[in-house]
Amino acid sequence: MHPELDVDKVTPPPARLTGFLYHTPDVMPSLLLFLATTMLLVYSGLKTLDRAEAPIDFGIFAIITFSIPVILVSYLVSHISWIWDGRYPVRYGLQAGATGSLLMLIAIVIGDYFDEPSKGLAFGFGCMGGLWYLTLRTHGSAPARIAFPLSLISPFISVYYFWYGESMSEFNFGLLATIALAFASHFFLFLIDSPYKKAVGVSGTRHMSAFIDHFSTGNGRRLTEAIREICQTFETKNGWISIRKKGETVAFLAIPGIHPGPLGELGGSNLPVKIDPVLPGLGFAFHGATTNDHNPLRDEDITRIGKAIVNASESADYSDYSSATVMEGDTPSAYAIGIGNGTIIFVKPGDSDDILPELAARLERPSSNPEGVRLMIDLHNQEGWGRSPLAAGTKEGAMLEISAFKALKLSQSLTKGKLMVGISNMPGEDLGRGIGPGGLRVLVIEIASSSDSQQGQRTAIMLWDANGFAPGMNKELQDGLKGMADSILLASTDNH
Template sequence: MAPELVVDPDVPPPARLSGYLLHTPRLELSGALFAAATLALAVIGLRDFPLITEAVSDRLLLGAVALALPPLLVATLAANLAWAWDGRYPLRYGLQTGATGALIMLFCTLAGGEWWFSTMGGLAFGVGATGGLWYLTLRTHGSAPGWVALSLAMVAPLASLWGLFGDNSEHWLNVGLVSLVTFTVASYGFLFFVDTPYQRAVGISGMRHMAAFIEFYSTGDGRRLTRALREICQTVRVESGWASLRRDGEPLAFLAIPGLHPGPLGELGGSNLPSKIDPELPGLGFALHGATTNDQNPLRAEDVNRIGNAMAEAA
């Protein structure tokens, strides 16, 4: 039976690697971007929408109900349900997805009026296209299972299409539905072909690994990453070398060459091997890099301590 998984508390992520991350805006700025993009879509994209009156207030009300409310509800729903599949999908992710979707819809609306058949056709096409965007973010950033991501990705576009075209624009409703199915299936197929080789080679989904790495390198929370790495770990026997320098039988210095890789994950688990093995070594300890690769990164700090203790006892 496998030992109970011990997970470190939040640790500083590796600064050298974290510096390459592009951090997305915080919640407040994400909300402002979502509001601005949706406002632009309502004012500009709904200019040709057949309303009873031409007042801007009517377009704003329609935009709030049909274009802003559905993605906001889906973002809130995903943020509060992510724990059910042991995922992480902060509200700001949903707001950023909604803002990006609003810009896609605005572009398709303007392109539809300029080069395509109509602005309403472009709007319906753009609303449907956001289904693929929701699916991609829920799978890659939220670690959502395929059927969960597929279900949630459909909610906002379907609600927007019905709110805009459900009463008297069946033709544009059908255009939006075809676009929704096409882009969502395309996103599903893209991730399937990307993830399948990794899953066959390693044994589990690469989407979950990627989301766990993103979370650790951006927040320092290594719980999901430790769990994900354990699923692909193997128990191995390693050989270590050492040399003990003594004077009058007392250890002066100890050179340790453990048969492990020092670890690339900052302070997480068995990473930063030299500092973690040093307390186990007698005298002045020196831990050198063994002739190993990243295939032999230790998962847990306990493994490092056990090897250091074994070398000290053998000396």
């Protein structure tokens, strides 16, 4: 009995790829495939090889010589692969044997064309050795020092029983071909692996083996370990706004400093759904400042970020005063809402997709009010896709900075009033309409003040779990919702 492999029970294996698994044939189909190709090889040998045995004797001898070494080596490797923390089911060896039989069949046909079928078969055994080496490295995670001798066992046995003592020239040629092609396979992998290892710092062959293991079996332990080997420490700025009623959180606005999608252990997205379980009350996963469509984190990191911002909210100072919503600029435009001693800056983009952290830092810098906290939220309501991210120093970025500065300055001059908040949500996924599993979530902020200009000023923020809006949708929604609130901010999570 081999010892149990160490399994990380905390981190789940990659899940997003599970639906795309391609399960290779099981043991019995693999065995039937191997036997079928072996019979074709034996038939080809009967027709082309000039052997002294009777046809029946040669058939039995060839079947044993071609098949038994492959089966024995497959069984051997499957039972010792735990030594190097690898995995090599018997079906891998049978599938390699079937492929090798086809290669030997082709080699015999080519050799027969040049009146050297025996040399062709000997070269085919060499191909089998190279194939064994490749599968042991890429499927079985075997290191080179182990894969090389194991790859020689099956071809050497077959070559020995087929030609030793009868045709030493074919015997020697078969041995040399096996060693040469096994070495060739090694250097082939070396040439592929070297640039990857130089760039990333770890073996690409081992990562390839982890991918194959996951796709063929669904076991993601090695793949998770492989990804962790190339992980780097990543620091991100995350914002949050907690809304409480009688000491209980009823809504939580999360602004992670990471892109909502792609996200996950190997792709996928759905950040709003992944962070929502750890957010108290009704969660709002707003789009913050991020790099465009790039996310180096995994699901477990999102959970960690969510728990961190929720813990921070427990010791925060709360206020029930706010100032009215101020809007500056056309497109791009900035909305400023003062809450307590801080300000939320909602940004409506123009011809861009995502706001880079450098520009967001400029919008949030407390130059005029060093004590206040500013949080930027990207409404991400641009229409259409395929745009570049908005960076500092660009024309649109400069326009946005000016608009944000004016909005902040005006917001700070307003009299603050009593803060009233309403929340609602419409759950459900409608992929045909571009809406993700987070559905639609609505936050309404109303400011009550003694000033007539601000009396009952109401702002509605509508957050769709979607990737931007379709052409003309902003105007259509604004026209349809006109009169429902003084200001209507349309936003999407950028989930895709």
